[in-house]
Amino acid sequence: MKLTLLLYLLPVFILCTLPFNSWAQTSIAGQVLDARSKLPLEGVTISTNTGQQTISSKSGDFMLITADASVLYFSYLSYQTQTITLPVSAPELKVYLQPTAAALQEVVVTGYQSNRPLLETAGALSIVGSDVISRFDESSLVRAVNTAPGVRMDERAPASYRLSIRGSTLRSPYGIRNIKLYFNGMPLTEANGTTALNLIDAASIGSMEILKGPTASIYGAGTGGTILLEPKRAEADKQQVQVGATVGSYGFRKYTATATAGNSKSNVLVQYARQQYDGYREQSALDRHVLLLSPEFYISDKQTIAANILYTDLYYELPGGITKEQYDQNPRQARGGMSGSVRQQASIDLQSINVGLKQEYKFSDNWRNTTSVYTLHRFRENPFNTDYERVANQEYGGRTSFTHSASLGSIPTVYTFGAEFQRGFEAARTYNNNAGTPDSLRTDDEVIAKTGFIFGQAELELPADFILTLALSLNDTKYNITRLKQAATGQYKYNRDFKAVVSPRVALLKKLTDQVSAHVSISSGFSPPTEEELLPSDGSLNKDLEAEKGINYEAGLRGSTSNNRFTYDVVGFYFRLNETIVSRQNALGVAVFRNVGSTAQKGIETALGYTLLENQDQLLTLLKLWTSYTYSHFRFKEYQKDQEDLSGNKLTGVAPHTLTAGLDLNTKPGLYFNLTSNYVDKTLLNDENTVFADSYFILAARAGYRKSIARHFELEVFAGADNITDQKYSLGNDLNAFGGRYFQPAPNRNYYGGLTLKYKL
Structure with missing residues (x-):
C-alpha cells in the first residue's frame, strides 16, 4: 500500500520540483573581445566553477545557463585567462582578453585601419606595450621606445625629446619632426x-x-x-x-x-x-x-x-x-x-x-x-x-x-x-x-x-x-x-x-x-x-x-x-x-635648415623573442628572452656644401649598429625581474664625418614584488638601476653644432625605488 502510494506521488514530486529548478537557473550573455583591438574573438571557452561550458561565436557572442555557479572563466589560446565573479550587474557582459607575452605575433594591430592580425599586416611595425614601459622608472618613454628596431629616441635634457625612425634625426636638432x-x-x-x-x-x-x-x-x-x-x-x-x-x-x-x-x-x-x-x-x-x-x-x-x-x-x-x-x-x-x-x-x-x-x-x-x-x-x-x-x-x-x-x-x-x-x-x-x-x-x-x-x-x-x-x-x-x-x-x-x-x-x-x-x-x-x-x-x-x-x-x-x-x-x-x-647651427647656436640633395638608406631590422617557460601553475610562471637589432647603411648620395662635395659620406646622427636585448622573469609568489641591455655603435656628429660619439653599452635592471593584501588591496614594491655599467656617453647629441658643442651627457650609474598600492573596488 505504502509502495503504491509512493509510486503515485513520485511523478507529482518531480513535476512540482522542476519549476523550482528552472527558477534557480541563470542565463548569462555577453561578448568577448581583444583588449587592444576591440575586435570579437571566436572560439573562446567560457566555463563555470560548476562545470557548465560554452564557446563564443564568430561575433564573440556567448550565452550560458547555469544553476549555482559563482565564477566564470574565459580561456583562449595565446590570451590571458580571465575570471569574473558572479553575479554581475550588467544584463550583458563585455569581456576584454589580454594577449599573453608569447603571442605578440597574434596581436591585432590597428595601424592600417583594417584591424588585421600582425601576421596578416604587410608593413614594418613594432609594438611597445605598457609591460615594456614599466621595465624602467616610467620617467619617460625613451628607454622603452629604444627596445624597438629601427627607432631611436634621445633625451637631450629631461623632457627634451628627439625621436627618429630610420634616420629622420637629420632634420631634428630638437623636438619631433617628420x-x-x-x-x-x-x-x-x-x-x-x-x-x-x-x-x-x-x-x-x-x-x-x-x-x-x-x-x-x-x-x-x-x-x-x-x-x-x-x-x-x-x-x-x-x-x-x-x-x-x-x-x-x-x-x-x-x-x-x-x-x-x-x-x-x-x-x-x-x-x-x-x-x-x-x-x-x-x-x-x-x-x-x-x-x-x-x-x-x-x-x-x-x-x-x-x-x-x-x-x-x-x-x-x-x-x-x-x-x-x-x-x-x-x-x-x-x-x-x-x-x-x-x-x-x-x-x-x-x-x-x-x-x-x-x-x-x-x-x-x-x-x-x-x-x-x-x-x-x-x-x-x-x-x-x-x-x-x-x-x-x-x-x-x-x-x-x-x-x-x-x-x-x-x-x-x-x-x-x-x-x-x-x-x-x-x-x-x-x-x-x-x-x-x-x-x-x-x-x-x-x-x-x-x-x-x-x-x-x-x-x-x-x-x-x-x-x-x-x-x-x-x-x-x-x-x-x-x-x-x-x-x-x-x-x-x-x-x-x-x-x-x-x-x-x-x-x-x-x-x-x-x-x-x-x-x-x-x-x-x-x-x-x-x-x-x-x-x-x-x-x-x-x-x-x-x-x-x-x-x-x-x-x-x-x-x-x-x-x-x-x-x-x-x-x-x-x-x-x-x-x-x-x-x-649658426654662430648664435640657432638651428637653420637647408635642402642638400639626396640620401640612400639601406637597412635591416630584426626582432626576436623566445619564451622558455610560461605556466601560471608553476613556481616560475614566465621566463623569456628577447632581442632587437638594427643595421643602418645610410649615405648622402648627393650633397654639395658650398665648395665641398660630401656625396658618399655617412648620414649624420645614425649609428650603423644598435642592439637591445632583455630577460623577463616572473614567479607565482609575485617576485619579478627585468634585465635590459643596449649597445649603440659609434655615431658621426657632423656631415663632414670628422667628429663622432663613442660607442657604448649600458645595462638596466628592475626587480619587484607584487602581493595581494586581504581582498581589495594589492601592493607592489620595486627597485631598479640604470646605466649599471657606468658608461660615459652622450644621449641626444647636437648635430653639426657650432663651436664644437656636440655633446649632451647622460647620467652615470643611477638608482630608483618605489611602491604602488591598488585598492580594488
Missing part, C-alpha cells in the same frame, strides 16, 4: 609639423604602434613614419584606485594617482602625475604636472564614444651642448660663457590643454565610421642662450574614416577612405634675453598653418592566401606668415603653399603557413618643412626650403614556431630620399 603621432585616434602632431610628446606621462600609455617609413598613406604626409599611442584601459568589470611613488638619484621624484573603471557600458581612466628632477647636469631640473581624463562609453553595440582631456604644466631647464674637452673634464657642467645656459636661465615653461572627442559607429556588418575632433591651447615661455621667446598656440582639427567590407567578384575586399584637416594659429614674439628676463623686442610674428589630406585604401584577399593592399593620399600644406615687427626688415607677409602631392603605397603579403607570412611593399612619402624650419628663432625667413620626397622599397618575414614560443620579425628596406633637409 613623424606623425596620434593619441587615442586623435592627432597629437600639430598643423605646423611639430609634436610635444613631453606633454604625456609615460605611465598613462597602454601601447604604442610604430609604423616605419613612408608606409602610412592613410596618415598623410610624412617620410619618417607614424606612431599610434593608446591610453591604458581598465580590465572588464574591474574598478580600482592606485597611488604610487618613486624616488631616485639626482633628486628624481614621481607621484601618481590613478582611477580606472571598466564595465559593459564604459571604460574610464583618470590619472594625475607629478614628476620632479633636480638634474644630473647643471641647469637640468624638471617639474611636470599632468592630468589626463580619458573615458570611453559603449553606447550600444553600434556606437562607442571616447574623449581625451589632457592638461599639462611643464617646466624644464636646458643645459645646452658642450665641447669634447668640457665633456671629458666634467660632463655635469652646462654650456658656459656670457651666453651660458645658467646665466641666461635657459629653460621652457609650458602650459597646455588638449581636448578631443571620438566616435566609432557601426552602420551595419559591412560599414563603419570613426570620426574625431580636437582643439588645443598652449602658452610657452622659452628663455634661450641667445634670445627669449613667448609663443601662444591655438589649434583645431578633425579626422574621419569609413571602412566598407565587400567583395570584388569572388574576392573579399575591405575599402577604407577618409580625410583629415588641421588649422593652427601661433602668435610668437622674440626678445633679447637679459639673464632670463625679456629685453627689447626682436620680432613679432603671426603664423597660420593649414594642413590636410584625403586618403583611400583597398585590401584584397586574393586566392592562395595572398593579401594585396593599394593605398594613396593627396596632401596639402600651407603657411601664412605675418611679421608685425622686426628691427632690421620691418613688416612683411609671406605665404607658402606646398602643392598637393599624391603619396601611393602598394603592398603584397603571402601567408605561407598559419604561423609564417612574408610581405613586400613600395611606397612614396612627402614631408613639407615645419614652421620652425621656415622661421627659425634668429629672425630669418627660409623661403627656399622645399618639401622632402622619397620612395621606400621593403621586404619582410615574420612568424612564430614551437607553439608561439619563438617569434621573429625581420625586415629589409631601401629608402631613397630627395630634397633631404639637414640642420646646422
